Amino acid sequence: MANTVLDITPLRSLVAVATCGGFHRAATALHLTQSAVSQHVRRLETVTGLKLVEREGRITRFTADGETMLAEAHRILAAHDDAVRRLNIRSATPTLTVATTEHGADWSLPFLSQILREQCPGHAVTFRLDRSRRVIAAIENGDVDVAVYHEPVGPTTELLGPRVAMRWFGAPDLVVEPDKPLPLVVFDEPCSTRGVALDILRQAGIDFAIIVESADLAGVTAAVRAGLGVVLLPVVSRPPEGLREVASLPPSPSCALQVRFAPTVPESVQAATRAALAETTSQVEAGDRRRADALA
Numbered sequence: 001m002a003n004t005v006l007d008i009t010p011l012r013s014l015v016a017v018a019t020c021g022g023f024h025r026a027a028t029a030l031h032l033t034q035s036a037v038s039q040h041v042r043r044l045e046t047v048t049g050l051k052l053v054e055r056e057g058r059i060t061r062f063t064a065d066g067e068t069m070l071a072e073a074h075r076i077l078a079a080h081d082d083a084v085r086r087l088n089i090r091s092a093t094p095t096l097t098v099a100t101t102e103h104g105a106d107w108s109l110p111f112l113s114q115i116l117r118e119q120c121p122g123h124a125v126t127f128r129l130d131r132s133r134r135v136i137a138a139i140e141n142g143d144v145d146v147a148v149y150h151e152p153v154g155p156t157t158e159l160l161g162p163r164v165a166m167r168w169f170g171a172p173d174l175v176v177e178p179d180k181p182l183p184l185v186v187f188d189e190p191c192s193t194r195g196v197a198l199d200i201l202r203q204a205g206i207d208f209a210i211i212v213e214s215a216d217l218a219g220v221t222a223a224v225r226a227g228l229g230v231v232l233l234p235v236v237s238r239p240p241e242g243l244r245e246v247a248s249l250p251p252s253p254s255c256a257l258q259v260r261f262a263p264t265v266p267e268s269v270q271a272a273t274r275a276a277l278a279e280t281t282s283q284v285e286a287g288d289r290r291r292a293d294a295l296a
Helices: 008-020 023-030 034-048 064-086 105-119 132-140 192-203 217-225 267-295
Strands: 053-056 059-062 095-101 124-130 146-152 165-170 182-187 208-214 231-235 255-261
Touching (some): 008 023, 008 064, 008 105, 023 034, 059 064, 064 124, 095 105, 105 124, 105 146, 105 267, 132 192, 146 192, 182 192, 182 217, 182 231, 217 231, 255 267
Parallel strands (some): 095 124, 095 146
Antiparallel strands (some): 053 059, 146 255
């Protein structure tokens, strides 16, 4: 393994597969062909000698080694991108860097990349996928140009689009036993969703035990899918694959979609992005209502 090299491009594809929920959506978000994304993942498997993903019908799942590789990929990409910015490395093509949360990335990434490329011709658009607090820190530190994230709705929250529900999820066969501590799956710190979940349970007097902490959404959903516990997640369009809502737990406050820009981003780009995000979230909400009515 001394000569093993983990290339940046395949690592980005691996993270996109996890975040977007499959190879097709990852290819759309990255503006690559699906076969190119598949080749990137196979290259990582060849280099590491590990099986990273497996298919169950039309569903792509990460193996245990894949979950470990995914966490390392997040760290490597963050360090790489930070180094490029700190060194002020210039390329022939100016770059617009967007930080966005993993929640809802399957619908937001293809849309955002299209809008920003239309509004910023001649720019390369790159994405950093992380949790809300780190996305906020990135825009405040001047590390990215655009930040899209969710935050709990408060008295002064400006709503860019419809409210985003936060719901409890567990494996389909998970049984919540009222006489035992609730097994909980959470993101590691810093994470605003984690704090909301713990506050809700404490206020309701529900005893809980944190069973799993994970650095990313793929790890959290894998642990919940395996039946290890429940998790609180914002739901932009549809529940995570293979999970069901746990309606017996206390309701949680909703979230709001937020977007912030660096001062260098043109006002025309800011206005177009805000308007398009609001329109897209409204369309997602309307689609959810139509599906619910059809099932009623």
